[in-house]
Amino acid sequence: MVRFRLLPKDFKANSFMKMAVDEAVMVSVASGLSPNTLRFYRWKEPAVSVGYFQEAEKVVNVGLCRKDGVEIFRRLTGGGAVYKDPLGELNYSVVVRDDFDPRLKDVLSSYDLLCRGIVLGLEKLSLKAEFAPINDVLVMGRKVSGNAQTRLKGVILQHGTILIDVDPEKMFTYLNVNDEKIRGKMISNVKERVTSLNDSLKKRVSFLDVEHALILGFSEALGADFFYDKLSLYEKKLASDLYNKYSKDSWNFWR
Amino acid sequence: MRILKFRLERKANPNGKIVCVSGDVLNGVIFDIKICGDFFLFPNEKIVDLENGIKGLAPDYDVLLKVISEVVCDAYVMGFTPKDLSEIICEACNKDKK
Numbered sequence: 001m002v003r004f005r006l007l008p009k010d011f012k013a014n015s016f017m018k019m020a021v022d023e024a025v026m027v028s029v030a031s032g033l034s035p036n037t038l039r040f041y042r043w044k045e046p047a048v049s050v051g052y053f054q055e056a057e058k059v060v061n062v063g064l065c066r067k068d069g070v071e072i073f074r075r076l077t078g079g080g081a082v083y084k085d086p087l088g089e090l091n092y093s094v095v096v097r098d099d100f101d102p103r104l105k106d107v108l109s110s111y112d113l114l115c116r117g118i119v120l121g122l123e124k125l126s127l128k129a130e131f132a133p134i135n136d137v138l139v140m141g142r143k144v145s146g147n148a149q150t151r152l153k154g155v156i157l158q159h160g161t162i163l164i165d166v167d168p169e170k171m172f173t174y175l176n177v178n179d180e181k182i183r184g185k186m187i188s189n190v191k192e193r194v195t196s197l198n199d200s201l202k203k204r205v206s207f208l209d210v211e212h213a214l215i216l217g218f219s220e221a222l223g224a225d226f227f228y229d230k231l232s233l234y235e236k237k238l239a240s241d242l243y244n245k246y247s248k249d250s251w252n253f254w255r
Numbered sequence: 256m257r258i259l260k261f262r263l264e265r266k267a268n269p270n271g272k273i274v275c276v277s278g279d280v281l282n283g284v285i286f287d288i289k290i291c292g293d294f295f296l297f298p299n300e301k302i303v304d305l306e307n308g309i310k311g312l313a314p315d316y317d318v319l320l321k322v323i324s325e326v327v328c329d330a331y332v333m334g335f336t337p338k339d340l341s342e343i344i345c346e347a348c349n350k351d352k353k
Contacts, residue, residue: 054292077295078293078295079293255289
């Protein structure tokens with residue numbers, strides 16, 4: 001078993017700080033200053049996450065977000081815009097050197113390996129889950145977890161969401177959809193293709209139980225022995241500097 | 256001097272991601288371009304290399320394909336291929352000419 005850091009869960013920081021910490025940990029691991037790391041987080045308030053290459057103004061209903069005080073933030077990873085539901089999802093990020101396991105060198109097999117942590121974690125909750133390439137985890141053929149990666153100097157940052165409860169209508173409230181008919185179709189699609197742990201288990205599962213199950217899952221998938229630790233002073237300082245980037249419109253609306 | 260604004264958003268291919276290209280063509284040359292979408296590309300900075308590499312080129316499929324292929328040859332791209340992107344740019348730049 002290889003030692004792997006587990007950071008305290010973050011349920012309080014705003015979206016910009018969450019993204020700043022993700023990047024700070026990745027930079028620190030890439031600099032050889034921090035060990036491979038796993039952490040969990042939840043949103044305190046609703047927010048919208050925009051993929052690195054997306055045009056925020058086109059994909060997000062910016063006016064409605066501003067009116068409702070919904071944060072819009074750009075993440076470091078690609079993919080589409082997603083609504084962050086404080087009550088419905090647990091998020092994780094794993095930062096790992098790609099020489100930790102040969103399978104991490106290749107993008108597709110690294111998704112497979114890292115998502116295996118989620119699959120095995122969900123098995124602890126008595127759910128039969130499966131990895132669906134490229135970057136999803138399914139339960140009974142329906143998506144329960146979406147994941148995204150970026151890489152820096154031989155280090156992978158993979159973050160993702162595990163849906164505990166899902167409200168398809170809410171998922172699209174703050175996203176721009178050209179046509180209301182399409183919005184209805186998208187909501188129907190989500191109802192058909194997406195599930196949640198609560199729906200799959202036919203009972204309510206606590207965030208803490210999911211977190212514990214995922215720690216076990218990641219431990220098994222990666223052969224990792226987790227030890228609890230905090231962000232280093234360097235990571236805190238870096239995150240604080242990066243916060244200035246993530247909290248500004250010049251970053252969030254740069255495309 | 257003739258400036259033509261272009262913008263086109265579509266799925267790159269049936270299994271691909273959304274790609275949106277926008278910019279200006281000045282006197283038959285791509286003067287400015289922005290490539291957006293829900294695709295994956297890393298290192299992230301490659302997007303800037305891609306856009307800068309395309310600026311100054313004619314909206315010609317073969318010319319674009321050569322440059323785009325060279326820029327992304329050492330990158331990971333998921334959601335579009337160099338052929339898809341070349342096609343989308345040509346389609347965007349030429350759609351108002353028809």
